[in-house]
Amino acid sequence: MNRKEDKRKKKSILSNKWYLYLTEFFAGMSVMAVELGASRLLAPYFSSSQIVWTIIIGTIMIAMALGNIYGGRTADKNPNPDKLYFRILIAAVWIAAIPVLGKYVILGISALLIFSVSNNFLIWSAFFACMVIFVFPLFLLGTVTPSLTKYTVESLEENGKTVGTLGAFHTIGSILGTFLPTFVTIPAVGTSITFLIFAGILLLLTVIYFISTKVGKKSVLVGGILFGICCIFGWKSHFAFWETNLTYEGESVYNYLQVKEDENSVILSTNVLFGVQSIRKKDQSLTGMYYDYAMAAPYMAGVEEKEQLEVLILGMGTGTFATQCMRYFDHLQIEGVEIDEKITQLAKQYFELPEEIKVTTYDGRAYLNVVDKKYDVIMVDAYQDITIPFQMSSVEFFTLVKEHLTEDGVMVVNMNMHGNQEGNINQYLADTISSVFDTVYTIDVPGTTNRELFASVSSDLLDVMKRNLEQTKDKELYGMLDWILFQLEEYQAGNYIMTDDQAPVEVLGMQVIDELIGQEVAYYRKIFEERGIQGLLDEI
16 A cells, blocks of 8 residues: 555545544543542552542552653654554553453552551552552543644644544443443443453444544454453452352442352352451351451340340341341340442342341441331341441441431440550440440450440430340350450540541551551561572461
């Protein structure tokens, strides 16, 4: 093909501004889809807190800014659209490779940093993972807008209209790229296929361009082959790829979900590395976890002295506490509130949640705002993976809980991470609760990072518990709760108060996680420092 014919064909496709507008549209859509996908890719490893979102948004903005600068300069120096669509092709293949390689990059970076970073481990790990995985393809997509502006603006008389139209297509594409992954593709087909879908759209844009201009055939062929390989190995990618016996792994609008089963129990986790969100013991025994300790709350509320005890659980999960209460008492009326409907479905499928327990799909605080009913026991267990929703950690929230308790009602709160530093997250929570309730008791759950807190306006919680416990016939339950009764400590309140206006739960949570990680890796870090990588491998 001679140069004149080559230019003519390029001019032909570039003269069709609708194709260029569609390029802008799908580029904008893909950027937002990748951003949403990034949050879901990172969440099972680093949580979905505001801190992680800040890292994602910040790194993507850096990539886009650099792409804008580079794209503008290259378009002025060499306004060749082949290069733009070649960059889009590379971005498409890179995005398609994320489901295949992304999880290994995340764990590799985490493994390197865990022995070299003493503070803010999750923050640094998430930041470097974002930089390595997402900056380059979004840098390439950042070159689209200035390049297309160069190709579409023909005269100064219409440059405002043309640039405005490009901006409108980019914005509309970004809007769709925000809603489609969250409400359609991720819940329906998962994060991995979501990356592949939007990578495929970008690839199709380049295929149409290169076919119409009859150039870049080898690039399209190689890109298509690589995309096909990524589809084969990435369409059903597992976040916890080292697990071989998962009963269920999937995603909802809110969470990564993992159900694991062995001969003794069934477990739900919303994070591949941290914690157990719900558990069912197959022999119907006590769990050995904080759910057992929370059983003290019905006794503090006089469960053996009332004809019916009204119980509300905010953060129902798969119903471990509710099922356990139903097992020991036949006169409890239990309601649950769970924001993630998929978890409720898993509760019925894998965790034998009794049909008579009503579960409302709603935010816990919003639910309290719309009901007038009072309860004898309200359990607050509203963790999302390893973070606490800030709106359920403030004075205003706990005041709302208090207003929905009976005069002798009891609130029990699971505090997931107890740290040793002054001003840790549990100190903030306990001080905040103490500013609302007259009586507060706490107890640590041995062998875990959990602490249970019991609060009431009544001052005789322990006397009521002791009196009701004497009527318990189950010896195992009695033995555990009798021990708990004498281990409970009355909380001495401080001045660490959280409000709706100021509740830094993400920062406080990260501090405790750093402390916990530091304790776990201290032993292996010492081996690494003394004997190097080989010594570490020998020990593992």
